[in-house]
Amino acid sequence: MEKKVLLGNEAIARGAWEAGCHVAAAYPGTPSTEILETVARDYRDIRAQWSPNEKVALEVVAGASVAGARSMAAMKHVGLNVAADPLFTFSYTGVNGGMVIINADDPSAWSSQNEQDNRWLARAAKLPMIEPSSPQEAKDFTALAFDLSEQYDRPVIVRITTRIAHSQGIVELGERREVPVRPFVRNPQKFVMLPAHARPRHVFIEGQLLKLKEYSNTSGINRIEWNGRKRGIITDSVAYQYVKETCPDDSVLKIGMVWPLPDDLIREFARGVETLYIVEELDPFIEDYVKALGIACTGKEIIPLCLELNPDIVNRALNGKGNEAAFPGYESAPIPPRPPSLCKGCPHSFVFNVLKKLDLTINGDIGCYTLGALPPYSAMHSQGCMGASIGMHLGFEKAHGLEMARKSVAVIGDSTFVHSGITPLIDMVYNKGTGTVIILDNRGTAMTGHQDHPGTGVTLMGEATHELDLAAVVRAVGVKRVVTVDPAKIEEFERVVREEVAAEEPSVILSLRKCILKK
Amino acid sequence: MKNVIFAGVGGQGVILASKILMETAMNAGYDVKESEVHGMAQRGGSVDCNVRYGEKVYSPLISKAGADYIVSLEMLETMRKMEYLAPGGTLIVNREKIDPAPVQTGVMEYPGDIEEWVKGNVPGSVFLDTAGALKEAGSKKALNIVMLGFLSNYLEFQESQWIHAIRSLVKEKFIDMNIKAFSLGRGLKAEA
Numbered sequence: 001m002e003k004k005v006l007l008g009n010e011a012i013a014r015g016a017w018e019a020g021c022h023v024a025a026a027y028p029g030t031p032s033t034e035i036l037e038t039v040a041r042d043y044r045d046i047r048a049q050w051s052p053n054e055k056v057a058l059e060v061v062a063g064a065s066v067a068g069a070r071s072m073a074a075m076k077h078v079g080l081n082v083a084a085d086p087l088f089t090f091s092y093t094g095v096n097g098g099m100v101i102i103n104a105d106d107p108s109a110w111s112s113q114n115e116q117d118n119r120w121l122a123r124a125a126k127l128p129m130i131e132p133s134s135p136q137e138a139k140d141f142t143a144l145a146f147d148l149s150e151q152y153d154r155p156v157i158v159r160i161t162t163r164i165a166h167s168q169g170i171v172e173l174g175e176r177r178e179v180p181v182r183p184f185v186r187n188p189q190k191f192v193m194l195p196a197h198a199r200p201r202h203v204f205i206e207g208q209l210l211k212l213k214e215y216s217n218t219s220g221i222n223r224i225e226w227n228g229r230k231r232g233i234i235t236d237s238v239a240y241q242y243v244k245e246t247c248p249d250d251s252v253l254k255i256g257m258v259w260p261l262p263d264d265l266i267r268e269f270a271r272g273v274e275t276l277y278i279v280e281e282l283d284p285f286i287e288d289y290v291k292a293l294g295i296a297c298t299g300k301e302i303i304p305l306c307l308e309l310n311p312d313i314v315n316r317a318l319n320g321k322g323n324e325a326a327f328p329g330y331e332s333a334p335i336p337p338r339p340p341s342l343c344k345g346c347p348h349s350f351v352f353n354v355l356k357k358l359d360l361t362i363n364g365d366i367g368c369y370t371l372g373a374l375p376p377y378s379a380m381h382s383q384g385c386m387g388a389s390i391g392m393h394l395g396f397e398k399a400h401g402l403e404m405a406r407k408s409v410a411v412i413g414d415s416t417f418v419h420s421g422i423t424p425l426i427d428m429v430y431n432k433g434t435g436t437v438i439i440l441d442n443r444g445t446a447m448t449g450h451q452d453h454p455g456t457g458v459t460l461m462g463e464a465t466h467e468l469d470l471a472a473v474v475r476a477v478g479v480k481r482v483v484t485v486d487p488a489k490i491e492e493f494e495r496v497v498r499e500e501v502a503a504e505e506p507s508v509i510l511s512l513r514k515c516i517l518k519k
Numbered sequence: 520m521k522n523v524i525f526a527g528v529g530g531q532g533v534i535l536a537s538k539i540l541m542e543t544a545m546n547a548g549y550d551v552k553e554s555e556v557h558g559m560a561q562r563g564g565s566v567d568c569n570v571r572y573g574e575k576v577y578s579p580l581i582s583k584a585g586a587d588y589i590v591s592l593e594m595l596e597t598m599r600k601m602e603y604l605a606p607g608g609t610l611i612v613n614r615e616k617i618d619p620a621p622v623q624t625g626v627m628e629y630p631g632d633i634e635e636w637v638k639g640n641v642p643g644s645v646f647l648d649t650a651g652a653l654k655e656a657g658s659k660k661a662l663n664i665v666m667l668g669f670l671s672n673y674l675e676f677q678e679s680q681w682i683h684a685i686r687s688l689v690k691e692k693f694i695d696m697n698i699k700a701f702s703l704g705r706g707l708k709a710e711a
Contacts (some may be wrong), residue, residue: 005541005551030557110556134552167579168553170545208586228534244577311582323583325602327640335598336627338528338619340562368562447562 006171008164011135012102013038014171015142016072017046020179023058023064024048026450029418030074030111031165032104036074037451040460045507047175050451050460053386053419054079055086058101062090065099065155068182070146073101078385082420084121087146087155092123092201093191094153094208097182098146104131104410105161107308109282113366113385115306117282122157122259126205128212129157129259130221133240135169141256143174147213150229152208158260161281161388163238164307208273213260221256224269232273233318234266234286234297239279241296246315255478261289270295277302277318281309342371347442347513350487351411352377354494360501361408363396365389365416368438368447368515380411387412388422394424394433405435412437414470415445415453422473428506429478436500436507442515474508481507488513520573521674522581523661526600527592528617529566532601532663535688536590537568539667542684543676544572554579563620565596592662593617594633601641609673610637610644613666645669645709652703661700668704678705 006014012035016024023047026036039048051057064071075083080103087101106112122129130145132138138160140159145156189197215289216222230250230301235243243252253259270276270290278287278299287299302317303309316322330470342349352372355362356379364370364380365388366411373380382392393410417439428435445451452458457467474482481503487493493511500507523540525533527641534555541551549572556566569581583602588589590611591597597612614634621627652665664685671681682698689697 003545005538005545005553034557109576161581163554166555166557168541168551168555169576169579238579241577241579258652310580311578311585315582323585326584326604326606326608327601330601330633330636330640332628332632332636333630335595336619336621336629338563338565338595340529340564341620343563371562375620375626470522 002173003170004173005168006135006139007034007168008132008135008138008160008166010038011171012074012142012158012160013043014173015139016100016138016146017043018174018176019098019143019146020070021046021072021146022069022179022181023061023071024074025051025060026074027051027054027057027079028445028451029079029104030448031106031162032074032076032079032102033448033451034165035102036460040462044419044461045423048460049204050453052454054083057082058086058090061099061101062155067096067184069097071097072100072102075104076112077103077105077116078112078114080118080121087121087127088125089193090155091127092193092198092205094205095149095155096184098149099155100142100145100149101155101157102142103157103159104165105159105282107161110162114227115282115382117285119258119285120157120283122159126209127157127259128152128257128387130257131144131159131160131237131255133237133254135167136171137256138164139171143164143519152212152215153270154205154212155206155287159237161237161308185490186259187362188465202311208481209260213263216257216260216262222262222265223254223256224265225252225254226272227251229272230274231277232269232275232469233277233279234269234290235279236286237281239314242309242311242314243279245311247336258286259486261286263293266290266293266295270297279303279309279314279318280450317422329427335377339373340371342368342486344443345516347487347515348372348440349377350490350493350513351438351440352379354487354490354497355379355409355411357494358497361396361404361409363393363408365410365412365421367413367416367440369411369413385487387424390421390424390428390437393435393437394428394431397433397435400433402504407431408435409501410435410437411440413446414439414443414455417470418454422477425474425479425508426477433506434504435511436497438497438509438511441470441510441512444515444519446515446517450515471510479506479508480508481505483507484510484512520571521575522583522586522605523570523590523670524567524586524600524603525570525590525592526567526596526673527663528596529563529565531592532660533566533568533592536663536667537570538688539681539684540570541572542688543680546684547676547680549573550576552576552579559569565599567596567600588670588673590666592666595619595629597637598630598633604641607643611666612637612644612646612668613649613662614646615649647707649707649708651692652707654701656700658695658700658701661696664697664700665704665707668701669707671701671705678702
């Protein structure tokens with residue numbers, strides 16, 4: 001069998017391809033981005049696309065599934081928040097062709113605004129969630145997810161974390177299984193979620209979860225690795241690898257399906273060991289469940305809630321010893337940190353220099369330009385989630401009146417504007433805001449690696465397509481003051497910012513200059 | 520089990536160096552795992568890769584005091600990884616300084632005594648001058664491969680195994696340059 005070293009995300013793309021996936025959609029977001037990039041590069045018999053945001057991606061994928069195709073959406077953890085609305089209701093409709101959602105959590109928030117634990121979303125949405133612990137399992141579990149989805153009529157979530165997405169390992173490759181697209185059969189009771197249809201679907205999916213719990217108990221996806229009976233450790237995802245590394249003499253219950261959890265297997269395991277430990281990253285998801293079964297165990301008393309785990313943390317918690325540095329620490333001077341920073345000549349740097357000079361309050365957004373919050377610019381004062389800058393900017397004005405809008409701006413990137421900046425701009429016009437929005441148009445989704453979006457005129461598959469005219473969109477929602485300016489023309493840019501911020505009506509400045517890293 | 524950390528600055532190519540090592544180890548019959556950093560770290564930030572190979576590898580991350588080799592492509596980055604060097608481990612450092620943002624803006628100073636301190640505290644550490652090899656290879660971008668070439672002297676694989684891996688992972692038009700860079704690195708004189 002052919003073997004290859006693959007990144008976790010590449011293995012997921014391979015797994016989808018081998019399972020006969022027909023359609024895939026995503027919005028880029030670290031640590032999930034390489035999944036669709038790999039599909040588009042290596043597995044072009046899957047129709048893959050960037051969508052404007054995760055909600056749309058999930059809806060396209062749900063449509064493909066309901067229509068009969070095997071389909072996959074991929075997104076980072078906070079992307080699943082954006083897509084939560086379709087997630088919760090397509091849980092009710094279920095699927096036709098297999099539907100798989102790859103969810104990439106980011107413990108330690110390496111590239112994110114929070115460390116949320118999306119295992120809770122699977123439970124809340126009543127969806128099965130499976131968790132690979134290695135690149136090999138990333139491939140195998142993704143392929144399995146399509147079968148489970150069709151077998152149990154559930155969208156299936158595959159949860160990875162940064163250490164699964166961005167670690168490499170040896171993967172055994174298989175061939176593509178050609179799965180025909182199923183016919184679409186009209187069935188409003190299943191696919192139109194009127195209240196009268198939703199109520200019986202709720203009953204149906206509760207029944208499916210019971211069947212899945214049986215699968216969780218008996219299929220082998222969750223498995224006991226008996227060893228010494230003194231200690232037993234229940235663990236999932238990459239934490240399993242740290243446990244195997246540091247506690248080779250203990251018994252382990254390896255969780256591969258984290259929702260629904262396997263009650264019988266947990267009870268059997270707990271009975272078989274003297275003391276039970278739970279080793280999981282972030283929240284006590286498994287631990288709370290085990291305790292609710294009436295089983296005593298030790299978890300977050302010794303395993304941190306915050307940041308990702310590593311072998312040293314697990315070793316110290318379980319064995320009371322972590323490795324210590326073998327050499328003395330360097331103490332003659334502080335070691336300067338090397339934080340990420342805007343590149344030399346970055347278009348955003350021109351913008352932030354001007355905004356800093358004018359001492360404006362800046363409502364920021366998500367992209368490379370969030371680095372404007374750091375020195376030497378220190379020019380961002382609020383930022384939360386994709387698209388929040390414009391709504392927050394209006395909120396600032398509603399809180400403090402027109403004067404606030406005369407000394408503040410919102411900044412948002414081109415890709416982020418298309419993702420979720422258009423509706424709040426409509427709100428600003430509709431509710432008589434007078435603020436200024438600067439769209440930092442650097443012609444791509446730079447932070448995640450220059451992916452295309454509707455404004456670049458190129459698809460994920462590399463085809464030319466309609467290029468969304470951002471200025472026309474802005475005018476269409478009712479903004480009359482729209483100026484396009486190159487921020488490298490510093491004096492002109494400053495003049496435009498002064499004029500637009502002073503104007504007592506909504507305005508948009510399109511700060512147009514290509515990212516210097518983009519060819 | 521062998522544990523290798525490649526450390527450097529975003530854009531120096533530590534991921535490719537790791538991939539070539541992994542490919543070489545896999546072809547030699549070992550299990551291999553690696554962990555790397557993407558995203559924010561690529562905007563000129565610190566980057567490192569952990570590579571582990573052996574009979575069976577569980578964790579993709581190397582423990583503190585667990586690295587047999589740390590290959591650092593930049594002086595300062597060496598210091599961030601020191602706690603990972605195993606007793607008796609080998610430190611291989613490219614004698615190059617790239618100022619981080621706080622040094623560029625004058626807020627902090629680039630420590631001046633790194634080499635002196637390392638030589639005094641870490642027996643068997645090696646500092647390399649790579650400028651000549653890079654000039655001969657024809658590209659400064661080959662630094663990662665020059666450093667990998669030097670590391671290869673310490674590992675059990677044959678030169679042909681390394682070159683096989685380079686051929687399968689590097690873009691066609693860069694293969695010859697990279698093979699040359701690898702050989703130049705392998706031939707560099709260690710200066711203890």
